[in-house]
Amino acid sequence: MSMRKLIGFALLLMLVGAPAWSQNINAAGATFPYPIYSKWFDEYHKAHPNVQINYQSIGSGGGIRQLMDKTVDFGASDGPMTDEQLKQAGFKILHFPTVLGAAVPSYNIPGVTVELRFTPEALAGIYLGKITKWNDPAIAGANPGIKLPAEDIVVIHRSDGSGTTYIWTDYLSKISSEWASKVGRNTSVNWPVGLGGKGNEGVAGLLKQTPDSIGYVELIYAIQNTLSYGSVKNSADEFVKASLAGVSAAAAGAANAMPADFRVSITDAPGKAAYPISSFTWLLIPAQIQDAAKRNAIKDFLHWMLTTGQQYCEGLAYAKLPKEVVAKEEKAIAMIQ
């Protein structure tokens, strides 16, 4: 180990870097919020020209790992860290929700241009491979009057580990005990059926190309790619189509029961207007930051994010944090020392 340290140090010393007149902060993590994060860091940089926050979207798991390896100053993840991961990190890590997102069931059925309604049982059945045709009663029952073809359903899922998969499988695990025991929830699972697309855009691409297909993508990808997506029946038996309002409603429902460390799943949330496949996405900040300048910059950014930052969300199809959550987070910032 020390030999490698020597080599590493020697290589770096040989080609030494330049002055740090600016505060350089490196961060890594989730791809889903990358558009809004890049907007935030850019706006923040305009307001504070000496702070450069360099965020790279290498994936939630990558973000967690880089944070644990201490190669970045903070991380970002679509799924909260597990207790086991927090213990493994060896130092205290705080979660700060930033925005909300939704995973939508998107489909491409030639001839069907209207919005379909999906029950939880239908979605679970399709992804378990038990419902194989579009005109299966489980799907047709919720969509009276719509002519569904007797074609095989082509199931599409994510091939790469992702927070979107985490949200989707988290939801399926909650509404289907068979899914929970057979497959479970994770950023990457052993899918019973289906083709794997790389990234949200890979799934969107496959959806567009493949007739009679169904897949899950982040709301913003469905909108940008003009994919058809359906409504989902929530815990209050209402069919809700994903929208910023529906996602915020899901978060508001969870706000009061929010644990102190903000690690909460809001899939299948209570409330009539709640969209059931919603989720927070978090920034992962170490509780202890040695470098005072860095610490202040990060804390200041968090304040900015909770106030000015939130106004950029809707323009990019992200749902804002509910007021109650914002208030709680403001208090939690003080925990960073």
Added chain:
Amino acid sequence: MRLLWRKTVNIVMLSLTGLCALIAVSVLFFILGYLVYHGGSDVNWDFFTKLPKPVGEAGGGMANAIVGSGKLLLLAAIFGIPVGILGGVYLSEFGGQAVPFVVRYTADLLNGVPSIVIGIFAYAVVVMPVHHFSTVAGGFALGVMMIPIVLRSTEEFLHSVPPSMREGAMALGASKWRTITSVVLPAASRGILTAALLALARVAGETAPLLFTAFGNRFWSPGWSQPIASLPVMIFTYAVGPYEDWHQQAWAAGLVLLGLVLVTNVVVRTVLSRRSSPQRP
């Protein structure tokens, strides 16, 4: 009769080879055409001079990624080309049976390692010890990928120099090393140059090794020990985003990358062909 058959085979086979070449070249033109069509409009002065802008804002460019790719490739060339050429010289000119066999085999193995594994390796060796992403780490990863291509090709091209040239030089009293540097290497220089440029072209487009080493940067990266942006990583990030204008920027970046590789090729070849006059058999 037999002659007619042979003549027919002659014409058919020769035309087939022409067809193969045509197919290969048309694929390239197709790709170039696609990139130009989809990204060409985005390649403007801004692209080369401005930093990236967040989504929704017009303008912005990839200036930092262009410079970044340049720096990374420079480092890769410094790490990879000398090792490859000198190693190839050993295998061809000095080696016996055993060592060259092992080295050749190993080089082929190294060549087959997925680029992401090379990235992980470089991460473990250069990034982890200092807990810091850096340009050097990225250059190292790319350099490692270049070595096998340059090494194997150098050896092949040195072998292809006829023994008569070596013997001629030695008959004049030149030492082995002198023979190599004045006669053999220049004779094989064309091929070696081709291999070096091919290796450089290959690593110019690699994304995976850079994700864990050079990391990426939205801003300028001074010096060599900071994370740095690069064209392939930008292409990857933008191509997998949801926005159409990001996709266009990705195509544009692909076009620029190819353009840079082309320019490098031309420059290096002209500079070096003016210096030496390779022997044509």
Added chain:
Amino acid sequence: MATAPTTANAAGLSWGPRALIQKLRSGDEIARIVTLIFALVVVLLTALLVYQLWINSAQSRHRFGFSFFWSTTWDPVANQFGALTFVYGTLVTSALGLLIAVPLGLGAAIFLAELAPRRLSDNLTFLIDLLAAVPSVIYGLLGVFILVPLMRTEIQPTLKRAFGFTPFFRGPAYGIGFLTAGFVLAVMIVPFIISVSREVLLAVPNDQREAALALGATRWEATWKAVVPYARTGIMGSIFLALARALGETMAVTMVIGNNPTISSSLFSPGYSIAAVLANEFSEATGNLYLSALIELGLVLFLLTFILNGLARLLIILTTGRGTGVSIA
């Protein structure tokens, strides 16, 4: 008695201190040692890499042992991992890629080296070399946008009609799958074959061609029977380069292979390769066993490359009667 160095023979087996000093003075010995060191750097780097892979996959190796090789389960939630489906995918796609690229590449190289006027040949090769620089992700995107629909609507149905009775062209035509991945790989590796083979063909001394022609051979016969065999080892070398790239290709493959760990004889079936699953899951893998299993996959690929290279070399040695005097193995 100081004599001028007469080290005409590189093997240099003359012993004794005087000979050694003479050799040192001439610089040859230093040159030999220095270049040897550089050559060994390759071995050192590879050994270091294998070492890294070995120790980081320890958890997975201890847990699964040899069953890792033949298990087809890959379940990150239940923490059960096995490599077989990925090994299959890697082998099938690389084989397809080579099957398409080698004839195409060799044909093009022959044309460019033997038939085309020099200027044209140089310029065309120059452009073909650019193909090597196209980023993998762009190949993947082009594959998704252009090749996949083409496969789904035109090529696969045609193949099915013509060859559907064989086990290779069965099943629904999604457009993605082993065959598509094989095509994309072929395009990616063809520049290596063309570029290097052409150089080697150009380096064949003219007297070989002239001798064949003088004996009454047609242009083709002269090329195929005199020039190409002379350049055989170089061409083989280019194929090794191409094979290596095919085995390790990540981005482009993962975008068109379907990413479904399946073993199927049908080329239309979606599949998965080692490099593709590494690219997909490495960044996100949390959990030590998961990570360790992924790294063990890297080790398996290394082993695969080792075996394939060995087999290929064996094949060459067995089929080469006289060889060209150049060591090929």
